[in-house]
Amino acid sequence: MSDKTYICGIFYAEKKGEESNYLNIKGSSSSASFQEIYWKNLIVFFASAYRTNPKANLILFSNSLPPHQEWRESLDKLRVEIINIPYDHNPPKGHWHSWQSTFYIIDCLNYLQSRVKEEDYIYFMDIDCLLLKDLKRLNAVMRKDGFVNYAIDYPVNRKIHGVSRQDMKRSFTQATESNENTNKYPIYFGGELYGFYGKSNIEKIYIEASEAWRRAIVDHNMTFNTEEHLLTYVFWKIKEDHNNAYNFIKRIWTDSSNYRNVQKEDLELTIWHLPAEKNKGINTLFKEVLNEQSNFWRADLIDYNRYLGKFVSIPKRNVNRFMIENCKKITKKIIRRS
Numbered sequence: 001m002s003d004k005t006y007i008c009g010i011f012y013a014e015k016k017g018e019e020s021n022y023l024n025i026k027g028s029s030s031s032a033s034f035q036e037i038y039w040k041n042l043i044v045f046f047a048s049a050y051r052t053n054p055k056a057n058l059i060l061f062s063n064s065l066p067p068h069q070e071w072r073e074s075l076d077k078l079r080v081e082i083i084n085i086p087y088d089h090n091p092p093k094g095h096w097h098s099w100q101s102t103f104y105i106i107d108c109l110n111y112l113q114s115r116v117k118e119e120d121y122i123y124f125m126d127i128d129c130l131l132l133k134d135l136k137r138l139n140a141v142m143r144k145d146g147f148v149n150y151a152i153d154y155p156v157n158r159k160i161h162g163v164s165r166q167d168m169k170r171s172f173t174q175a176t177e178s179n180e181n182t183n184k185y186p187i188y189f190g191g192e193l194y195g196f197y198g199k200s201n202i203e204k205i206y207i208e209a210s211e212a213w214r215r216a217i218v219d220h221n222m223t224f225n226t227e228e229h230l231l232t233y234v235f236w237k238i239k240e241d242h243n244n245a246y247n248f249i250k251r252i253w254t255d256s257s258n259y260r261n262v263q264k265e266d267l268e269l270t271i272w273h274l275p276a277e278k279n280k281g282i283n284t285l286f287k288e289v290l291n292e293q294s295n296f297w298r299a300d301l302i303d304y305n306r307y308l309g310k311f312v313s314i315p316k317r318n319v320n321r322f323m324i325e326n327c328k329k330i331t332k333k334i335i336r337r338s
Contacts, residue, residue: 003119005056005135007049009127010108011038012087012101013064020100024275029101032067039066040286041278042127043074047289048308050078052131052301059083061108074290085111089213095225098161102191102227106213109206118198123148125271126192128278129249130285130312132305133270138195141244147205148195149235151187151243152251160188161225172233175215175222187241191228192273193249208234249273254281254313264315267305274312281312 014020014029027034043066046058058080065082066072075082089106105124116122121139142148156165165185172186196202212233216224224230235241249271253259258276266272274282285308288296299307309315 002117003121004117005053005121005139006059006112006116006123007046007053007056007131007135008059008061008108008112008122008124009042009045010101010104010124011042011060011062011064011127012104013038013062014101018093018100020096021098023098024278035064036067037279037283038127039071041282043071043078044282044285044289045125045127045129045131046075046078046080047296048129048131051297052304053134056135057081061085061104061111063087070290083108083111089210089217091217095217096162099226103213103230105194105227105231106206106209109202109209112202113199113206116199116202118200120198122196122198122202124194126273126275128274128282129192130272130274130282130308131270132272132308133301135270138245138248138270141248142195142197145240145242145244146197146201147235147240147242148193148245149189149231149240149242150193150245150249150251151241152190154188156185161229163223163225163229167223168229168232168236171222172236175233176237186232186236187243189228189232189235189241189243190251190273191226191231192251193245193271194231195245204238205231205234208238212237251275252314254317256317262314266314267309272308272312272314277312285311 013035016030019029022029025034025037042060049056049058058078060080060082062082063084066075085107087104087107089103091100091103112122121142138148154160154165158164165188168186196205209230212222212224212230216222248269250266250269251273252266253261253276254274255276285296288294295307310318
């Protein structure tokens with residue numbers, strides 16, 4: 001078969017004057033120190049993709065290059081293709097205070113329309129993800145359903161980046177002038193994983209996403225603060241809200257000083273999304289990736305999940321992490337009481 005699997009990551013480096021807020025990382029989003037964290041994360045992400053899916057096509061959509069020659073060489077060795085395209089769907093300054101680079105995915109979809117074939121598998125993943133296994137089983141799901149998406153079961157009245165599922169229900173039904181879905185709340189889809197089977201589905205999503213973006217940014221008759229809101233709407237509108245990646249990926253919070261939802265069963269997943277590990281475990285794994293003699297490259301894939309888990313506190317925290325995180329907990333309690 002001539003089908004190909006594309007694993008895509010996105011990193012739009014915000015320039016001075018374009019800054020917005022990103023949770024879990026402190027500092028200005030245009031600063032070198034801030035952006036280096038993302039470069040380290042994406043190198044680890046693509047390295048895990050390369051180890052578990054060596055025949056996949058790895059694509060990084062970015063408006064910049066790694067700041068260090070060694071990092072560029074690392075991506076070259078992983079056969080990561082860096083694609084620099086204009087950010088035509090960049091929202092105007094002041095649209096929302098956070099995550100304003102995320103609409104870049106619309107332009108990436110536009111690029112892929114002319115690149116992929118009808119039988120190809122295309123994944124977009126957050127660059128703070130780790131791949132533990134090959135994607136064959138998930139490819140089979142995508143081939144059957146046409147799309148892959150992952151739902152986060154937020155309470156209907158909880159504001160997610162300024163918009164609740166209650167708000168979405170009202171906005172979506174008004175925008176489509178439809179009463180069909182008024183009795184149920186939209187399923188909220190996280191941005192850690194989107195999958196599209198073939199050229200026609202990429203085209204369909206691009207058309208719907210770019211039109212929804214226009215209605216939100218230009219016409220101001222819909223509210224999309226991030227790409228998660230926008231693609232939640234698109235999947236809702238075209239009735240492709242499957243949540244069929246549920247058994248393959250999880251948004252895992254590993255820091256016990258805030259919130260921890262790690263379970264032993266997470267070892268069986270195909271992909272971990274680790275938002276709280278950007279500057280912790282993934283940063284440590286980066287050093288392993290650059291060392292060609294490390295166990296990152298030598299560990300048997302059967303035990304790969306346990307090897308990676310030691311760095312990111314899955315399923316258990318190591319002693320140092322336990323001590324540090326519990327000290328943070330105690331400090332927070334003292335501050336609250338004082």
